[in-house]
Amino acid sequence: MNELIKKLREFAAERDWEQFHSPKNLSMALAVEVAEVLEHFQWLTEEQTRNLDPAMVKKIREEIGDVQIYLTRLADQLGISPLDAALEKLEINRQKYPPNKVRGSSKKSTEFDR
Amino acid sequence: MNELIKKLREFAAERDWEQFHSPKNLSMALAVEVAEVLEHFQWLTEEQTRNLDPAMVKKIREEIGDVQIYLTRLADQLGISPLDAALEKLEINRQKYPPNKVRGSSKKSTEFDR
Amino acid sequence: MNELIKKLREFAAERDWEQFHSPKNLSMALAVEVAEVLEHFQWLTEEQTRNLDPAMVKKIREEIGDVQIYLTRLADQLGISPLDAALEKLEINRQKYPPNKVRGSSKKSTEFDR
Amino acid sequence: MNELIKKLREFAAERDWEQFHSPKNLSMALAVEVAEVLEHFQWLTEEQTRNLDPAMVKKIREEIGDVQIYLTRLADQLGISPLDAALEKLEINRQKYPPNKVRGSSKKSTEFDR
Numbered sequence: 001m002n003e004l005i006k007k008l009r010e011f012a013a014e015r016d017w018e019q020f021h022s023p024k025n026l027s028m029a030l031a032v033e034v035a036e037v038l039e040h041f042q043w044l045t046e047e048q049t050r051n052l053d054p055a056m057v058k059k060i061r062e063e064i065g066d067v068q069i070y071l072t073r074l075a076d077q078l079g080i081s082p083l084d085a086a087l088e089k090l091e092i093n094r095q096k097y098p099p100n101k102v103r104g105s106s107k108k109s110t111e112f113d114r
Numbered sequence: 115m116n117e118l119i120k121k122l123r124e125f126a127a128e129r130d131w132e133q134f135h136s137p138k139n140l141s142m143a144l145a146v147e148v149a150e151v152l153e154h155f156q157w158l159t160e161e162q163t164r165n166l167d168p169a170m171v172k173k174i175r176e177e178i179g180d181v182q183i184y185l186t187r188l189a190d191q192l193g194i195s196p197l198d199a200a201l202e203k204l205e206i207n208r209q210k211y212p213p214n215k216v217r218g219s220s221k222k223s224t225e226f227d228r
Numbered sequence: 229m230n231e232l233i234k235k236l237r238e239f240a241a242e243r244d245w246e247q248f249h250s251p252k253n254l255s256m257a258l259a260v261e262v263a264e265v266l267e268h269f270q271w272l273t274e275e276q277t278r279n280l281d282p283a284m285v286k287k288i289r290e291e292i293g294d295v296q297i298y299l300t301r302l303a304d305q306l307g308i309s310p311l312d313a314a315l316e317k318l319e320i321n322r323q324k325y326p327p328n329k330v331r332g333s334s335k336k337s338t339e340f341d342r
Numbered sequence: 343m344n345e346l347i348k349k350l351r352e353f354a355a356e357r358d359w360e361q362f363h364s365p366k367n368l369s370m371a372l373a374v375e376v377a378e379v380l381e382h383f384q385w386l387t388e389e390q391t392r393n394l395d396p397a398m399v400k401k402i403r404e405e406i407g408d409v410q411i412y413l414t415r416l417a418d419q420l421g422i423s424p425l426d427a428a429l430e431k432l433e434i435n436r437q438k439y440p441p442n443k444v445r446g447s448s449k450k451s452t453e454f455d456r
Contacts, residue, residue, distance in 0.1 A: 001115065001197060003201070004197060004200055004201060004204070007201070007204055008204070011204065011207070011208065014213040014217075015211065015213050015216050015217055015218070016217045016218040017218075019218070020385045022160035022161075022163050022164050023155060023163040023164065023166070023174075024155045024158060024159075024160045024163040025160065025384055025385060027148070027151045027152050027155050027256075028152070028255075028256065028380050028383065028384040029384050029385075030148055030151070030181075031145075031148050031149070031152060031259055031377055031380055032377045032380050032381045032384060034141070034144055034145050034148050034377075035145070035373055035374045035376075035377030035378075035380075036377075037141045037144070037188075038141050038142070038145060038370050038373055038374050038377075039374045041137060041138045041141050041370065042367055042370040042371050042374060043362045043367060043371075044138060045138075045274065046136035046138045046139060046273065046274075047136075049136050049137040049138040049141075050136050050137065050191075052137070052192065057192055057193070057194070060137075060192060060194075061192070061194050061199045062199070062203055062206075064185065064188070064189050064192075064194055064196055064199045064200075065196070065199035065200045065201075065202060065203030065204075066200075066203055067144075067185055067196075068185060068196040068197065068199060068200035069200050069203060069204060069207075071178065071181055071182060071185065072200065074151075074178070075178050077164075078166070078171055078174060078175070078178075079171070080171070080174075080175050080178055082178055082179070082181075082182040083115060083118060083182065085175045085176070085178045085179035085182060086118055086178075086179045086180075086182035086183050086186065087117070087118060087121070087179075088179060089176055089179030089180055089183060090118070090121055090122070090125065090179075090183060092176075093125070093183075094125065097129065099128040099129050102129050103129055103130045104129075104130040104131075104133070134271045139270055139271060141370075142266050142269065142270040142369075142370065143270050143271075145263055145266055145373055146263045146266050146267045146270060148263075149259055149260045149262075149263030149264075149266075150263075152256050152259055152260050152263075153260045155256065156253055156256040156257050156260060157248045157253060157257075159388065160387065160388075229343065229425060231429070232425060232428055232429060232432070235429070235432055236432070239432065239435070239436065242441040242445075243439065243441050243444050243445055243446070244445045244446040245446075247446070250388035250389075250391050250392050251383060251391035251392065251394070251402075252383045252386060252387075252388045252391040253388060255376070255379045255380050255383050256380070258376055258379070258409075259373075259376050259377070259380060262369070262372055262373050262376050263373070265369045265372070265416075266369050266370070266373060269365060269366045269369050272366060273366075274364035274366045274367060275364075277364050277365040277366040277369075278364050278365065278419075280365070280420065285420055285421070285422070288365075288420060288422075289420070289422050289427045290427070290431055290434075292413065292416070292417050292420075292422055292424055292427045292428075293424070293427035293428045293429075293430060293431030293432075294428075294431055295372075295413055295424075296413060296424040296425065296427060296428035297428050297431060297432060297435075299406065299409055299410060299413065300428065302379075302406070303406050305392075306394070306399055306402060306403070306406075307399070308399070308402075308403050308406055310406055310407070310409075310410040311343060311346060311410065313403045313404070313406045313407035313410060314346055314406075314407045314408075314410035314411050314414065315345070315346060315349070315407075316407060317404055317407030317408055317411060318346070318349055318350070318353065318407075318411060320404075321353070321411075322353065325357065327356040327357050330357050331356075331357055331358045332357070332358040332359075332361070
């Protein structure tokens, strides 16, 4: 992750793109990249998305790469480590959704992360 | 990252939520979390999003944590490491956008990741 | 539609919100509202979303109202009628996807609108 | 709007695409189309999006057409008129945000539709 953060800073600096990388703009770019993942899945059944062929996985891997790139860049502009943020948020979710209360319920699953 | 992946697997297994975690569903959850980041920024100027107060950053940190959680979980369901995917995609972007051709251009920046 | 456009202009003017309603900001607000629709559907099966109970439909009706509000407002700021734009785009799609070539194919359906 | 609804039903029926048009899938398609609008605006300043050249407006007009198409189709699958839903939601918003309380405040504007 530190390597990625560092390389993204260099990438933006070398191209003088820092000026475009406000958190507002980066959040939009992040949304655009996530939509490219959705586009692959929109007409497939859930079952089909659990059994993708390797060519499709390869394409989605690139989109996931782009999502991670923008998420990391956005977080870096705000002084946040996305991994630390995720681990801490997971701890909050863990306490919010005790297994014995939410087991197998899609209803609670809906609030997986609230 | 490996720690996060492992903890997310346990988290889903303990709650019997694996059944809901198809790539299709996880991509939707990812989009929902990204929109919560956008919601904080939608009426702010770019300048304001570059100078957020600590209370706002704290809230956005939680949203970014959620985005990283779903991105990691989605990638894991497809056998993908999001960090490796990002580093490889960055290499592709690097060759696609040579600094001397795109420097300071928002036009090229638009296609930052294509 | 004309009534909606007119009421939205008044609504913004009365609150002095015109200053926040740049196309950029409105596109973000539109994405946020669409995500609220997604949130209702993310853990449901396709079948379940075809058979929602009336209470759920009522909630989604409000989200759809918000999506139509921001779409109309965004279009109005650009001098576009969303209904005319839709009818014209449908004509383009009709010629792009002749029934005898794409019948029953999710593959073509993926590009429904390209 | 009634003409659009009717034409969209015919369009789907002629192509046997009804099977793909679950509310869940249509909400994903809607999100994908909205992201195509965002993509045009992501690196532009707010000011630039208020002063787009005609060629750009023409492109965005097509994206807005697609958003209206999927929104209408989604609403129709749920027995909802998007225009009626918008007019009713606007009435709710009107009472929620009295002009004298929220005038010129981006803070309240943030909750334009809650």
